[in-house]
Amino acid sequence: MQVIVILIGFSLLVAVGFLVAFLWAVRSGQYDDDISPGMRILYDEKKGESSNQIITNQTKPN
Amino acid sequence: MGSRYAYLDNPEILEKLLLFSDGGISKVKFLIPAIHCSSCIWLLENLSTLNSSILGSFVNFVRKEVHITFRDSEISLRQLVELLHTIHYIPEISLNKENKDDYQKSNRRLLMKIGVAGFAFGNIMLLSFPDYLPGGEQIDSFLIRTFGYIAFVLALPVAFYCSTDFYLSAFKSLRKKIINIDLPISLGIIALFLESSWEIFTGAGNGYMDSLAGLLFFMLIGRWYQSKSYQSLSFDRDYRSFFPIAVTRLGKDNEEEYVQIKDLKKNDVILVRNKELIPADSIIIEGEANIDYSFVTGESVPVLKTKDALVYAGGRQSGASLVLRVEKEVAQSYLTQLWNEDRLHSRSGKTMQRVIDRVSHYFTIIILTIATLSGVYWGLTDIGKAVYVFSSVLIVACPCALALTIPFTFGSVIRVFGRNGLYLKNAEVIERLYNIDTVVFDKTGTITHSRTMKAEWKGADLSVDEARWIRSVTRSSTHPSSVTVAESLGNTANSKVENYVEITAQGIEGMVEGKRIRVGAKGFVGGVADPDAGLTTVVHVSIDNQYRGYFSIENDYREGLKSTLAGFEGFDIHLLTGDNDSEKANLMQYFSSEKQLHFRQSPEDKLEYINQLNQSGKKVLMIGDGLNDAGALLSAHVGITIADDIYHFSPACDGILKSDQFGRICDFQKYTRKALRIVYISYTLAFLYNVVGLSFAVMGLLSPVVAAVLMPISSITVVAFTTLAVSLTSRQNRFR
Numbered sequence: 122m123q124v125i126v127i128l129i130g131f132s133l134l135v136a137v138g139f140l141v142a143f144l145w146a147v148r149s150g151q152y153d154d155d156i157s158p159g160m161r162i163l164y165d166e167k168k169g170e171s172s173n174q175i176i177t178n179q180t181k182p183n
Numbered sequence: 184m185g186s187r188y189a190y191l192d193n194p195e196i197l198e199k200l201l202l203f204s205d206g207g208i209s210k211v212k213f214l215i216p217a218i219h220c221s222s223c224i225w226l227l228e229n230l231s232t233l234n235s236s237i238l239g240s241f242v243n244f245v246r247k248e249v250h251i252t253f254r255d256s257e258i259s260l261r262q263l264v265e266l267l268h269t270i271h272y273i274p275e276i277s278l279n280k281e282n283k284d285d286y287q288k289s290n291r292r293l294l295m296k297i298g299v300a301g302f303a304f305g306n307i308m309l310l311s312f313p314d315y316l317p318g319g320e321q322i323d324s325f326l327i328r329t330f331g332y333i334a335f336v337l338a339l340p341v342a343f344y345c346s347t348d349f350y351l352s353a354f355k356s357l358r359k360k361i362i363n364i365d366l367p368i369s370l371g372i373i374a375l376f377l378e379s380s381w382e383i384f385t386g387a388g389n390g391y392m393d394s395l396a397g398l399l400f401f402m403l404i405g406r407w408y409q410s411k412s413y414q415s416l417s418f419d420r421d422y423r424s425f426f427p428i429a430v431t432r433l434g435k436d437n438e439e440e441y442v443q444i445k446d447l448k449k450n451d452v453i454l455v456r457n458k459e460l461i462p463a464d465s466i467i468i469e470g471e472a473n474i475d476y477s478f479v480t481g482e483s484v485p486v487l488k489t490k491d492a493l494v495y496a497g498g499r500q501s502g503a504s505l506v507l508r509v510e511k512e513v514a515q516s517y518l519t520q521l522w523n524e525d526r527l528h529s530r531s532g533k534t535m536q537r538v539i540d541r542v543s544h545y546f547t548i549i550i551l552t553i554a555t556l557s558g559v560y561w562g563l564t565d566i567g568k569a570v571y572v573f574s575s576v577l578i579v580a581c582p583c584a585l586a587l588t589i590p591f592t593f594g595s596v597i598r599v600f601g602r603n604g605l606y607l608k609n610a611e612v613i614e615r616l617y618n619i620d621t622v623v624f625d626k627t628g629t630i631t632h633s634r635t636m637k638a639e640w641k642g643a644d645l646s647v648d649e650a651r652w653i654r655s656v657t658r659s660s661t662h663p664s665s666v667t668v669a670e671s672l673g674n675t676a677n678s679k680v681e682n683y684v685e686i687t688a689q690g691i692e693g694m695v696e697g698k699r700i701r702v703g704a705k706g707f708v709g710g711v712a713d714p715d716a717g718l719t720t721v722v723h724v725s726i727d728n729q730y731r732g733y734f735s736i737e738n739d740y741r742e743g744l745k746s747t748l749a750g751f752e753g754f755d756i757h758l759l760t761g762d763n764d765s766e767k768a769n770l771m772q773y774f775s776s777e778k779q780l781h782f783r784q785s786p787e788d789k790l791e792y793i794n795q796l797n798q799s800g801k802k803v804l805m806i807g808d809g810l811n812d813a814g815a816l817l818s819a820h821v822g823i824t825i826a827d828d829i830y831h832f833s834p835a836c837d838g839i840l841k842s843d844q845f846g847r848i849c850d851f852q853k854y855t856r857k858a859l860r861i862v863y864i865s866y867t868l869a870f871l872y873n874v875v876g877l878s879f880a881v882m883g884l885l886s887p888v889v890a891a892v893l894m895p896i897s898s899i900t901v902v903a904f905t906t907l908a909v910s911l912t913s914r915q916n917r918f919r
Contacts, residue, residue: 126329133306133333140302147294157242164225 642732743846
């Protein structure tokens with residue numbers, strides 16, 4: 122039965138991984154606006170490289 | 184566009200506005216209120232096709248912001264703003280953007296706390312599983328203790344990170360000797376944490392760490408939901424964004440430089456161009472001021488001022504440029520004083536919100552007492568159970584639902600009213616509007632149109648010179664009749680007016696090119712007997728004491744005047760006007776009694792009249808145009824101005840009504856009754872919820888985690904109920 126402690130340790134590790142991923146997502150501003158990204162995919166992509174640059178600028182934490 | 188955005192070339196301002204600027208590339212964020220649909224996003228995100236120097240743009244729809252990256256060597260910020268201007272996405276450039284960033288940061292912090300609390304809650308819940316299962320006691324005690332320790336470790340971030348807002352808020356208000364909602368919650372959290380830790384480390388049990396984490400998780404979700412709904416309700420009322428943020432200051436050799444408003448000092452010389460707002464109270468040094476104080480008064484009729492006259496902050500110049508000397512720095516200016524609403528309105532009487540704040544205060548103390556008493560009672564038999572009950576009581580009896588009712592009900596009502604053309608200053612006005620029993624109208628510009636009136640000249644034809652003289656004199660007056668006369672005389676050049684006087688209810692007089700021009704009532708001008716006027720107002724004219732004839736101005740009563748007066752049946756209705764009683768016969772078609780009509784009222788008389796009504800215990804709704812009756816509007820219980828142009832703003836009033844909605848004033852007033860009823864029902868709901876929840880909690884039948892689930896649910900019920908009720912009832916009342 123003692124092995125369950127090790128299993129809990131692993132499961133917590135995985136859970137912490139997801140928590141960290143969530144915290145990173147929040148800090149990088151992915152939750153600041155949840156309306157325009159949904160509309161954005163509907164437009165034709167013509168902007169090329171510049172759009173990538175904007176997105177990276179946007180995702181930097183303030 | 185000219186040099187309207189020239190201040191954007193000032194490096195100091197540039198520095199403040201740019202988010203980033205290095206190596207020839209700059210990034211800027213603009214608030215663009217015009218963003219409202221998906222095509223706006225598309226257009227603004229394709230700015231690079233309009234100008235190749237723009238590297239890219241990014242829209243945040245919720246916050247109506249656009250982030251633009253551009254090559255600053257190829258396109259200046261000013262050119263960029265001008266480009267946005269040309270496609271009619273006019274950015275609101277405001278230098279105090281700190282609040283917004285603060286908001287964003289706090290939102291992110293809240294989300295992170297929710298994440299951490301949810302993580303802890305889920306995992307501790309799994310570890311507590313044995314506690315809830317039959318036969319759980321037979322599990323290896325080593326395992327049980329290990330689970331306890333892990334739960335303790337997982338609960339640490341909950342107790343020391345997720346709950347900090349509650350502690351801080353409780354602590355800060357305690358230091359100001361206020362007991363707020365967060366105090367019982369903090370106490371509950373601390374009690375649960377300490378008791379559970381004690382149980383875990385003494386081996387007495389595994390405590391209630393799962394409840395603690397769940398509690399925080401659900402309460403934080405409740406807060407997040409609240410802030411989301413608040414955000415959608417909140418008006419962007421940043422009054423300061425109405426002012427131009429940079430001012431053209433003239434140096435010693437008349438060289439122009441752009442400075443920020445806050446850097447403006449007394450005796451600075453500034454330049455104000457056509458259509459610019461005057462940033463501070465100033466004296467005119469040069470130029471002829473034709474100032475539209477609609478921002479201050481709601482009256483879009485311009486005021487004429489000449490050299491050495493004082494002009495007030497917030498006025499908008501139209502015409503040639505002005506050179507002004509600042510008299511008062513902006514912080515002390517007239518306008519700021521007007522805006523500091525609370526000082527402006529030292530109205531007596533308890534508003535419901537204040538009563539509720541008071542009640543919530545006692546509520547907290549009562550809850551603390553109940554919690555302590557029931558904790559002591561249970562403590563006689565079981566310490567663990569005592570803490571459990573103590574926390575449940577503290578958590579379940581949160582007055583949040585009580586506190587949310589008014590902001591959400593009245594917030595929704597303000598929104599509905601705004602959509603329908605009545606803009607209220609704040610939520611308190613709704614309650615005051617509900618209480619009124621007397622309605623006082625101003626006449627000209629309020630129940631009559633000031634803009635659509637037509638003046639017709641009756642008499643011998645005027646020569647070009649004569650027309651110019653009359654126009655020059657009447658242009659100086661803001662009285663709607665003068666404005667109408669001036670407008671009917673075309674747009675010729677004006678001559679200088681000297682010795683200009685305006686006598687209320689009489690007329691105006693001035694010397695133009697050596698001629699004495701008198702315009703006004705029969706007695707004042709010395710004209711013939713009033714002609715058979717019918718539905719018209721008559722303005723007589725004399726030049727050098729020679730009677731020349733009269734203008735016949737058709738009084739255009741606003742549509743809906745009849746229905747408005749009918750709608751206010753049962754109210755005490757009065758009419759105040761600065762004009763003489765020549766209009767009486769016409770007005771009698773609308774008003775039932777002569778006693779209601781008061782003629783020849785100067786602005787001071789109007790104020791005095793309202794004060795008398797106030798003293799006799801009446802609650803007065805004053806409806807005026809905001810210029811001649813600003814004082815009366817202020818001292819009335821509710822002051823509403825009629826604005827022909829809705830963007831005009833009058834700090835003197837409590838509400839601005841779009842002129843085309845004039846016929847619906849009484850509908851708005853009636854709707855406030857429904858709003859109040861919604862508030863009462865919602866209070867009943869919140870109260871019932873508290874009583875039921877409390878009784879279960881005191882009996883020890885409610886675990887803290889269920890209490891923590893119930894608490895946000897109660898808040899959500901109240902928010903959902905009030906918003907829904909308002910939108911349903913407003914539809915019943917034919918509001919959009």
